[in-house]
Amino acid sequence: MGRIIEEIYVWRLPVRFYHWINALCMVVLFVTGMYIAAPLLSPPLGEAVWYKGMGWWRYMHFVFAFIFIANFLFRLYWALFGGDKYARFGGFRPWSPSWWGKPFREQVESYLFLRTDEPNYVGHNPVAALAHFVFIFCGSTFMILSGLAMYGENNPGGFNETLFGWMIPLFGGSYTLHFIHHLGAWMLPIYVIMHLYAVIRHDVVDRTSVTSSIITGFKHKVEEEPV
Numbered sequence: 001m002g003r004i005i006e007e008i009y010v011w012r013l014p015v016r017f018y019h020w021i022n023a024l025c026m027v028v029l030f031v032t033g034m035y036i037a038a039p040l041l042s043p044p045l046g047e048a049v050w051y052k053g054m055g056w057w058r059y060m061h062f063v064f065a066f067i068f069i070a071n072f073l074f075r076l077y078w079a080l081f082g083g084d085k086y087a088r089f090g091g092f093r094p095w096s097p098s099w100w101g102k103p104f105r106e107q108v109e110s111y112l113f114l115r116t117d118e119p120n121y122v123g124h125n126p127v128a129a130l131a132h133f134v135f136i137f138c139g140s141t142f143m144i145l146s147g148l149a150m151y152g153e154n155n156p157g158g159f160n161e162t163l164f165g166w167m168i169p170l171f172g173g174s175y176t177l178h179f180i181h182h183l184g185a186w187m188l189p190i191y192v193i194m195h196l197y198a199v200i201r202h203d204v205v206d207r208t209s210v211t212s213s214i215i216t217g218f219k220h221k222v223e224e225e226p227v
Contacts, residue, residue: 007218008122015087018075019214022136025068030188032061037182065147072140086123094130104130110205111198118206122219128198135191139184146181150174 011019035057079087094100104126109115111127119125124132149168152161171177202210213219 007220009217010086010122010219011213011217012082012084012087013217014074014078014082015084016214016217018071018078021067021071022075025064025071026188028064029061029068030185032057032064033182033185036061062151065144065151068140069144069148072144094133099126111201120206120208131191131194131198135187139187139191143181143184146171146177146184150178150181 036054039054039057078084082088103119106115106119107125107127110118145164146167148160149164149166152158152163152165153168153174155161168174168177171180199210202208207220209218209220
């Protein structure tokens, strides 16, 4: 058997930039958020007023949070108006019974090694689309809204508290919202494990170069042919 390899330009430059900026922001936000919740380093001896360790961790958290928000809004714009068919939301239809049918079932079976043949998608497969919607779109939306609501507590009556302060009473108070926001941050390692498994598996099983495609933009379509 021989192989025919066709290169397809799938991930355009704006999507690749978004991916890596988002990855960097999520890592920094997770690390700084975990430190803010449970500091590991004891402050040095002396007057606390001269040391701003926690202040720097909070500053980095806020800076990357706003970069994350801007990057997220850009991705929404690109999905709706970018003219990039592989970056659109049009193929994601979880409200349709047919979307949960054979294609979704076959992809789940493939990930669980319950079938030998591998479904082939140029863009996101149905399972990947669902994971992106739940963890990236819904998860990011909640983390942004709850984060802005908590950030608004620093300036009562200010812009952020006025627009996003409703999140605090909705979740029963500041402490509860902080707890759920912290809990939501643990979606990151769960999603990363799932994501890495999927892309590495695709590279090994169907040889579509998913891993390198987020750098080059090109995926391989591999077909077997008789020699």
